[in-house]
Amino acid sequence: MPESVLATSPALGGASEPTLLERIRGRAERYDRENSFFTEDLDELRAAGYLRPRPLLQVVRDQRLLAAHAPATALGLNMHLVWVGVARVLAARGDHSLQWVSDEADAGELFAFGNSEPGNDLVLWDSLTTATAADDGGFSFTGTKIFTSLSPAWTRLGIFGKQQDGPDGPRLVHGFLTRDTPGWRSLEDWDTLGMRATQSHTTVLDNAVVAANRVSRFLPVGPNADPFVFGIFATFLLSIAAVYAGIADRALELAVEATHRRTSLRTGAAYAADPDIRWQVADIALSVDALRPELETLAADVDAVRDHGADWFRYLTGAKHRATETARRAVDRAARVSGGGGYRNSAELARLQRDVLAGIFHPSDTESIHSTVATNLLGPA
Template sequence: MTPEELLPDELLERIRGRAAAYDRDNAFFHEDLQELAAAGYLKLFVPTSDGGGGLGLEAAAQCQRRLATAAPATALAVNMHLVWTGVAHVLAARGDHSLAFVLEEAAQGEVFAFGNSEAGNDSVLFDSRTAAMPEQDGGYSFTGTKIFTSLSPAWTRLGIFGKDPDARNGAGELVHGFISRETPGYRILDDWDTLGMRASQSATTVLDGVTVPANRIFRKLPVGPNADPLIFAIFACFESLLAAVYTGLGERALAVGVETVKRRTSFKNGGRSYAQDPDIRRKVADAAMAMDNLYPQLRSVTADVDALADHGAQWFPKLVGLKVNATETARRVVDLAIRVSGGSSYFRGSELERLYRDVLAGMFHPSDDESAHNTVANAWLGPLED
């Protein structure tokens, strides 16, 4: 199915029509989620044999790009569900079926969320500040704090990870598992009041000895970088789908800017349209050319994931490079759109004002600018010498 079939114009306009109110009220996108679920959107990666869309990462990213043109915060939160289902799909395509249950449960309507981010943990997936203590039955008890837990009001399955500090002869071991909404031992804080991406309701989740049974523990990895397929799958889906959301945000900002320029007229020039102003035209052209550079990069990287391309050590530079390019390009395009749209875009409630606040969130998602540049430099020049 195409993005237009999965997200027909009528559905997209209803979602766009609710975005401003969600942002104003700092409210979760319950109606959007209900409609998207009813349309089968949460099953993009689920095989067609199980009632899903059977899509790969390239097609799913284009769907997210389209959704983000209507409501970036909705798309960003839905990303977290799609990351886990995408990871299960990417692993299965490589012969690893350890997360087959994720796709099976998504087919049944479960909503997955990503509970890995931690304040002050710049090691991201390679270490954890959350304690994962083994229990006698093979399960683990997790204690720690997870931030930016999107879909907080709605998830039914939350992926978490933590560190067993005594495993592997004291070197530590990273333990990954899933809890359900009904699992005791966690608290969701009412602390999401942010500058932008407000409808995502990515609240803090406190794990107070929450137990993950043995049958929901799906990976145990050494601390530090490693070549486990799970790490690649998470990075591939997380970075690509993030890039898709910010690509869609930039695309919408450009479209709104163009519409506004065509409507604006110059009193000084006798009511002539600002679309005839050379400086305005140059800014619009700069924004359009920036977006034109981004579209093929998103398609190329995601298509290569689907095709099982072997980029070796260049895979992670490609993924983080895509994410940074998408978030920074979108930021530049929103800025240009505001510049050509005039003072009306500065007022609370205008779409460009909301997009301006939403796009700023891009700098905080992993991999951040510093980490991404370090990854790319190491791939091309080798690590820094001691």
């Protein structure tokens, strides 16, 4: 897919009509207000080739640009892009076991991420969902998954659970449900402060069967360095970071626009000439500008199979942490610069304030990130 597809795709009516990104931004407020799924965005992005496999570096750039126009649309599609990215990470390292994921994504299938569980702070190292082997080599899964973005539209759902009676003891089983598989249901319970268009409903699994040819990995319980796990962490953390970097980009744009729009009654000059306001805008830019080299360098390193050894998780979790925290500060500063109008529900900045808060809930959280970095530098406690 050409790198410029998001910026250059015109409307069907001709070059004088809004671009793809302009149309997407134009729908974001409605999706948020109605708490509805981004159906039109998905249709247009699929037609533009946005769901197809591509290098992680391009995904990071694309997601940052898309998030600057519609954060919830970008966040929802992250989950599809993670699974496609895992297949690419494995293939680059000589493992083509998920080539079918790339092929199906290229054909238009939509992958979702069904790994998060209520009360499971071990994330990928253990599961509260049970996986039971079937005679034909498949597995049935029973448990509850939360934050299932793309719930109204996914056609493939990546899940995992724990098989207690594995050949050598308990083990984790990863696989992909198809939407026509019986044994799962969506609770349609997504009613949140922000990122509403992702429609990340709770998914209940009740002996939902994954066919043998869609079982993707058997892994031990506990931390491990399997490339499958690395692929999930690398693509998830960097693409999530890109979404929040995009929110920070838009906050800076809105702050700049506000300084030219607002005029001081006291001085008669635009706020863009006020030294305090100028400092605030410059300070936003200084922090936002630092995100690009970090995110793009790490993404390029994943693509190039560069080996950072034990430092990888420190770098990846740190990148996610810095992007989400920078975005939160950028939106806050932009609100201060923009004035009281940004406090109205109809203001884009008000929506960004709600959307950016979701960054603190994505793995890895601040506490586990600091633990990861301390362990990397100081060894186990």
